[in-house]
Amino acid sequence: MGEIVLRSDTKSTDFGHLTTIDLELNSIILELVYLACLGFEYGKPGAYYLFKYDAKITALDYENPLHLFGYFGNVSKKSVDWVLARTLFYTEEKAKRQAEADKKAAEAERIHQSVIEKKLGNLEAAHKLRQKLVKDGVDPDEANRMIAGLLVEQRATLLIPEQKRSA
Numbered sequence: 001m002g003e004i005v006l007r008s009d010t011k012s013t014d015f016g017h018l019t020t021i022d023l024e025l026n027s028i029i030l031e032l033v034y035l036a037c038l039g040f041e042y043g044k045p046g047a048y049y050l051f052k053y054d055a056k057i058t059a060l061d062y063e064n065p066l067h068l069f070g071y072f073g074n075v076s077k078k079s080v081d082w083v084l085a086r087t088l089f090y091t092e093e094k095a096k097r098q099a100e101a102d103k104k105a106a107e108a109e110r111i112h113q114s115v116i117e118k119k120l121g122n123l124e125a126a127h128k129l130r131q132k133l134v135k136d137g138v139d140p141d142e143a144n145r146m147i148a149g150l151l152v153e154q155r156a157t158l159l160i161p162e163q164k165r166s167a
Contacts, residue, residue, distance in 0.1 A: 001071065001072065001073050001074075001075070001076075001077075002037055002071075002072040002075045002076060002077050002079060002080035003058075003069070003070065003071050003072070003077075003080070004030065004033060004069075004070045004072070004080055004084070005067055005068070005069050005070070006026055006029060006030055006066075006067070006070065007066070007067055008022065008026050008065055008066045008067075008068075009064065009065045010022060010062075010064050010065065010066050011064055018062070018064075018066060022066075023066075026066065026068055027057070027068065030055070030057065030068060030070045031055070033070070033080075033083055033084075033087075034049075034055040034070070034072050034075070035049060036083045037072055037075040037079040037080055037082075037083050038074070038075060038079075040075075040079040040082050040083065041076065041079045048074060052074055054072065054073030054074040055071070055072050055073070056070070056071050056073075057069065057070055057071075058070065058071045118153070119153070122149075122150055125146065126146065126150060129143065129146050
């Protein structure tokens with residue numbers, strides 16, 4: 001026989017309190033655990049589920065958090081432990097992957113911000129060079145270096161278009 005307790009903090013739900021939908025979802029979670037345990041022990045849970053159903057909620061305790069106590073008569077503690085271990089592993093793995101994704105997103109945002117700041121700096125420098133060129137003129141090498149640097153930053157190339165061939 002396997003026993004399980006489902007603990008649910010109803011104040012942290014979307015509505016901040018227990019709803020009938022929450023209660024139904026918690027009950028179906030217990031049902032799914034029961035089916036997973038049957039599957040672990042017997043391979044295909046269908047026959048046991050339909051003909052030898054032996055799951056019940058033995059107690060319900062509600063003072064927040066809500067506790068549902070389940071009893072599975074035809075499954076072993078080993079199968080309950082296996083299902084819970086897999087469930088906890090999945091939850092921890094999902095949290096770990098989300099943390100990694102958040103870290104990568106933050107790094108991507110930092111890089112994105114850095115690129116934008118660099119482009120704005122290049123734009124400011126290009127405007128200053130243009131003003132200098134118009135107002136006072138500058139050394140052609142200075143302008144060429146600036147243009148070359150901007151081309152590299154923009155991953156762009158300057159080309160001379162092919163001449164139109166006259167017929």
